[in-house]
Amino acid sequence: MSSRSLIRYILLAIALIFVIAGIKIASVYKQVFSPNIETPKKNEFFLYIPTGSQYEDVVALLEKENMIKNRKTFDWAAEKKKYPENIHPGRYRIRNNISNNELLNMLRAGLQEPVDVVINMARTTEELAGKIAEQIEPGKDDLLILMNDESYLKEYGFDRQTILGMFIPNTYEFWWNISAEGFFERMYKEYDKFWNRERSGRAKEMNFTPNEVITLASIIISETNKEDEYRRIAGVYVNRLRQGIRLQADPTVKYALGDFERQRILKTDTYINSPYNTYLHDGLPPGPIAIPVIKAIDAVLQYEKHDYIYFCAKEDFSGYHNFARTLDQHNKNARSYQKALNRRKILK
Helix, strand or coil, X not given: XXXXXXXXXXXXXXXXXXXXHHHHHHHHHHHHHCEEECCHHHCCEEEEECCCCCHHHHHHHHHHCCCECCHHHHHXXXXXXXXXXXXXXXXXXXXXXXXXXXXXXHHHHCCCCCEEEEECCCCCHHHHHHHXXXXXXXXXXXXXXXXXXXXXXXXXXXXXXXXXXXXXXXXXXXXXXXXXXXXXXXXXXXXXXXXXXXXXXXXXXXXXXXXXXXXXXXXXXXXXXXXXXXXXXXXXXXXXXXXXXXXXXXXXXHHHHCCCCCCCCCHHHHHCCCCCCCCCCCCXXXXXXXXXXXXXXXXXXXXXXXXXXXXXECCCCCCCEEEECCHHHHHHHHHHHHHHHHHCCCCC
């Protein structure tokens, strides 16, 4: 074979090698960088990876939504990127039509999206735990265990009766997979931040503790949904407390009965034996009967100064109240309301 022919064969061989290499590179590129993830209805999708998940668990979550178009290429890319050894739990935002590379890089790095946890109205720890559990990974039972653990709560200065007061209503940003303990720690920091020098100082001037302020605010929001009455009702209760008159707050009886839908409190109801029954016991109940809104808490701290001692719902069912300085006037207001209840056949 002539030297010219040999060179020709060598060049052809080299060219063939480049072609094969190019095909291989193209194949690898396609497996890694070509779109392979299709979200449901091609909309943005949130993938929730529970704590303790393994690679097959993650794949099962993706396949449940039919998101992986080519499982073989996904497994190949995942192995090359060592994702099975780097599983991170969390909440991940996934765009439609992304590549294996983009998804795996995000999951492997744990680049999850935070979740906005809303703390709002709740009357019991069980109700609160249920609402929170719908928003983060820890379950209702995990949260309730801590809410009922007196030694654990004592570390934060609370007990089973007062723990509702630690949760200041607002929207907070969390990692979805935060632990129950981590959640409590963060909520206490928010509570501590809320009770700044100004609020704490005002409570001290009133000779109230933060828990007492929140407890009174919880009664007020259970009395009315009219924010413009918060300060006036707070003033009535402050007057009663300072004069040694029992609060006789109907919402505390509802709480004691466990019947929050009750529209009418009967005389017999006021005899229920419960530390929350302010018809039987002096002062405030042992803890909040609901999580009050911030406006109600601040309304207590800035209560309206007046000489009203009584109030009763208006007979027009507007949600507003008639206020009275004397028992005679209050009894007249009460009779008008009771007649209105009778006309509507509201018996309890």
